[in-house]
Amino acid sequence: MSNPKKPSPKSPERRKDVVRAEKLQAGYGTKAVCGVVSFSLHSGQALALVGPNGAGKSTVVKTVVGQLEAVSGTTLINGDEVDDRTLGFRREVAVVFDDDAFFPALTVEEHLAIVSAGHGVHDVEDVIAAELEFFGLGRLAKSRPYNLSSGQRRRMLLASAFVRPRSLLVLDEPEQRLDTGMRHRLAERLRAEVDAGLALLVVTHDPDFLSTVATKALFIAETIHAMTPGQAAVAISSENPHVD
Amino acid sequence: METSDRFSAREIRQYTFRAGLSRTEGGVMELVSEAYTFVLGGLTLLTMAGAIIVGLRNSLGVGHESALAATVVAPGFHSVTLLQASATVLLTLAASLLAVEMTVGPITMTLPQTAWWLGLPVKRRGFIQPGFLKSLIWPAAAAVVVVVPVALGMASAPTPGRISLAVLCGIGLAWLLYGIAAWCQITNTGSWLKVLTGIVTLVAPLTLVATALYNNTAGTGAITGARTAWLEYLPTSWPLLVADGALWPLAMVPAALFLLGAVYWNLERITTAKLK
Numbered sequence: 001m002s003n004p005k006k007p008s009p010k011s012p013e014r015r016k017d018v019v020r021a022e023k024l025q026a027g028y029g030t031k032a033v034c035g036v037v038s039f040s041l042h043s044g045q046a047l048a049l050v051g052p053n054g055a056g057k058s059t060v061v062k063t064v065v066g067q068l069e070a071v072s073g074t075t076l077i078n079g080d081e082v083d084d085r086t087l088g089f090r091r092e093v094a095v096v097f098d099d100d101a102f103f104p105a106l107t108v109e110e111h112l113a114i115v116s117a118g119h120g121v122h123d124v125e126d127v128i129a130a131e132l133e134f135f136g137l138g139r140l141a142k143s144r145p146y147n148l149s150s151g152q153r154r155r156m157l158l159a160s161a162f163v164r165p166r167s168l169l170v171l172d173e174p175e176q177r178l179d180t181g182m183r184h185r186l187a188e189r190l191r192a193e194v195d196a197g198l199a200l201l202v203v204t205h206d207p208d209f210l211s212t213v214a215t216k217a218l219f220i221a222e223t224i225h226a227m228t229p230g231q232a233a234v235a236i237s238s239e240n241p242h243v244d
Numbered sequence: 245m246e247t248s249d250r251f252s253a254r255e256i257r258q259y260t261f262r263a264g265l266s267r268t269e270g271g272v273m274e275l276v277s278e279a280y281t282f283v284l285g286g287l288t289l290l291t292m293a294g295a296i297i298v299g300l301r302n303s304l305g306v307g308h309e310s311a312l313a314a315t316v317v318a319p320g321f322h323s324v325t326l327l328q329a330s331a332t333v334l335l336t337l338a339a340s341l342l343a344v345e346m347t348v349g350p351i352t353m354t355l356p357q358t359a360w361w362l363g364l365p366v367k368r369r370g371f372i373q374p375g376f377l378k379s380l381i382w383p384a385a386a387a388v389v390v391v392v393p394v395a396l397g398m399a400s401a402p403t404p405g406r407i408s409l410a411v412l413c414g415i416g417l418a419w420l421l422y423g424i425a426a427w428c429q430i431t432n433t434g435s436w437l438k439v440l441t442g443i444v445t446l447v448a449p450l451t452l453v454a455t456a457l458y459n460n461t462a463g464t465g466a467i468t469g470a471r472t473a474w475l476e477y478l479p480t481s482w483p484l485l486v487a488d489g490a491l492w493p494l495a496m497v498p499a500a501l502f503l504l505g506a507v508y509w510n511l512e513r514i515t516t517a518k519l520k
Contacts, residue, residue: 067517069432084362084516091365101355105264111360114260118364120250160360 024073048214102145253370345425383418410487416497423503
């Protein structure tokens, strides 16, 4: 593995749409949970979805990556309709939701090894060691996930997205359960990766995270509003004044 | 990030399994615990079903004078044939089994498996297939648990060979239902079937109650058997026909295997959303 911190864009066409959502309505079955949304995301861009709890941000993201069926509309990823059954999709798209699901008998580093090996990463041990170090899990490499705190498990989940190649990274509230220092380091890391060509789709409630990482934002509610990250930071601060 | 040939799904599965197996906690003990639960659960179900059937036979006074058409009459009261009772039980169980399978999806993986395996860019058949094959055990076990006591309770007292064939037919039926639900899961179709099976699950037992309430044969001779004879030709009753001597219902077994084969070859078509 050359440099895990600098994934190169998939193609020379840096401005090509990595994600394009057209008149997408997310929901469950035929019941929509929010308004119709259209957006595009290029490599080197970070789109933040913000809005109050229950507005449908996570539902939108899950629909975008094909984990939920859209009520209406379409999503294209790298020009193809979303289909997580294709190898190309799974090769390019790294997704971290707040799934607290682990193999109880496997250690932290073994979980990460599954991801790295599954993606055919060179020098698996070095890559994992570097990410464990970055996420402050170095001394916990041999621990089982259910012996970790929820914040440490969250770090482990996030690390799993960085031990593999990716051209699109999708994160659902990555700041959750992270201490301030880790949040800051993660935001800086993501900023650097976006600058290097990564496309990032992130749901967040954290104004600082938003202003550091996002290049554009959507406020999700019954109707959808496109905003600058600065406007979105103000909007979520007024929605949730207790965000720390 | 440099990459080379990826591991196969089989290798990743084996790595996961062996890494877990190398530890006492969560490895061998987990397997032993799973097997223990499986065996104990099966024995408990079988014992309970057998006890219920024996109790019903005694209380209904089932004799040896006839087979499926034997009328079980509570003295001076309403009548329900053994055929109708058995057919209704099988129809209800089959509909409820299918309704549950249509709801939860018969092809399943554990949460860690879906979370850590399905996102990998390898052929997913190697991840899905073991769960699919393993999950065939449950409908087969359910068929044994249901068909054996029902066949033992039949008035014709079928031979062990006939009961075995009836069980085989029951397994065919359970696998056919499983195959239908699995095909719907793979192709993301059949929501209407879920509604239909839900209705059948509710309505089928009511037919038994309605017969008992309104089809009073006391003093007029048994007419219930004639009116409910069609029930035995529903596929859900075919194991009973086999127990009673027919062989043609065993055609259900190759039909089920054919459908399961189609499901097997299309396992890669299932989406992550449908496996969760």
